Amino acid sequence: MKDKKYAHRLLLQNVSLSYGAMPVLQHLNLTVHSGEFVVIVGPSGCGKTTILNLLSGHIKPGLGVISREGVVRTVYQQDGLFPWLTVSENISMGLRSLKDAVQREKELQSLFDLIHLEDFKNHYPHELSGGMRQRAELARALAGDSDILLMDEPFSALDYQTRLRMRYELVRLLEKRPRTVVFVTHDIEEAAQLADRVLVLSKRPTTILQELQISAPKPRDLTDNEVINAMKEILERLGILKENIV
Ligand SMILES: Nc1ncnc2c1ncn2[C@@H]1O[C@H](COP(=O)(O)OP(=O)(O)OP(=O)(O)O)[C@@H](O)[C@H]1O
Numbered sequence: 001m002k003d004k005k006y007a008h009r010l011l012l013q014n015v016s017l018s019y020g021a022m023p024v025l026q027h028l029n030l031t032v033h034s035g036e037f038v039v040i041v042g043p044s045g046c047g048k049t050t051i052l053n054l055l056s057g058h059i060k061p062g063l064g065v066i067s068r069e070g071v072v073r074t075v076y077q078q079d080g081l082f083p084w085l086t087v088s089e090n091i092s093m094g095l096r097s098l099k100d101a102v103q104r105e106k107e108l109q110s111l112f113d114l115i116h117l118e119d120f121k122n123h124y125p126h127e128l129s130g131g132m133r134q135r136a137e138l139a140r141a142l143a144g145d146s147d148i149l150l151m152d153e154p155f156s157a158l159d160y161q162t163r164l165r166m167r168y169e170l171v172r173l174l175e176k177r178p179r180t181v182v183f184v185t186h187d188i189e190e191a192a193q194l195a196d197r198v199l200v201l202s203k204r205p206t207t208i209l210q211e212l213q214i215s216a217p218k219p220r221d222l223t224d225n226e227v228i229n230a231m232k233e234i235l236e237r238l239g240i241l242k243e244n245i246v
């Protein structure tokens with residue numbers, strides 16, 4: 001699986017979308033390349049979740065074209081696991097496309113090895129900490145042959161230290177199982193540590209204010225110069241440096 005060629009990508013071409021009389025997206029263009037990790041930041045209500053819903057095919061645009069090559073999995077902010085299923089059963093949901101029971105069991109085991117939750121296989125989600133639940137969610141999303149991960153503030157409900165750890169965890173998992181990722185966050189540190197490219201969005205109707213490439217190798221520490229410089233640029237673009245605050 002590690003050597004699989006990832007030829008897929010995501011494309012939004014001239015996409016517009018309104019809810020009733022309220023325009024949310026206007027003439028938005030976005031290309032996500034194979035294996036790229038794109039982070040979207042922007043003010044609350046500007047349309048970030050809407051963009052993920054368009055990319056997953058969950059909603060249709062008013063105007064424009066969307067193209068998607070590959071199997072999409074989504075990771076939400078919290079509580080994406082089915083509470084009535086054990087961790088093992090939840091992760092197995094991501095393996096339904098594997099018909100061979102032996103292969104399914106092997107894949108399940110390798111996912112448990114990856115996320116280090118072996119001892120909690122038969123526990124229910126409410127018996128796990130928030131960080132453990134998000135690890136199980138990640139495993140489910142990475143299970144089988146998915147190609148694209150759409151992540152909507154996946155770590156924002158976690159405490160600060162767990163959030164920091166989860167960033168390293170995600171980088172490690174993607175190293176083992178490469179995916180094309182579109183990741184929404186309000187957390188500028190997270191954006192600077194994880195992204196190959198950051199898209200800074202404006203208020204509604206949303207446009208892309210800036211695209212920022214970050215080429216430093218991963219994992220990146222919060223104190224790396226590239227991370228600090230990227231954070232400064234994002235904060236500048238969002239207008240939240242001290243000179244802009246009255
Ligand atoms: N199903 C819907 N019906 C009507 N309006 C909607 C619907 N979904 C979203 N909206 C509106 O569209 C706008 C964009 O919503 P969206 O959830 O995409 O924002 P967001 O950038 O993800 O916000 P946040 O950062 O708070 O999660 C908001 O003003 C929201 O109220």
Ligand SMILES: [Mg+2]
Pocket residue numbers: 048049050152
């Ligand atoms: Mg949202």
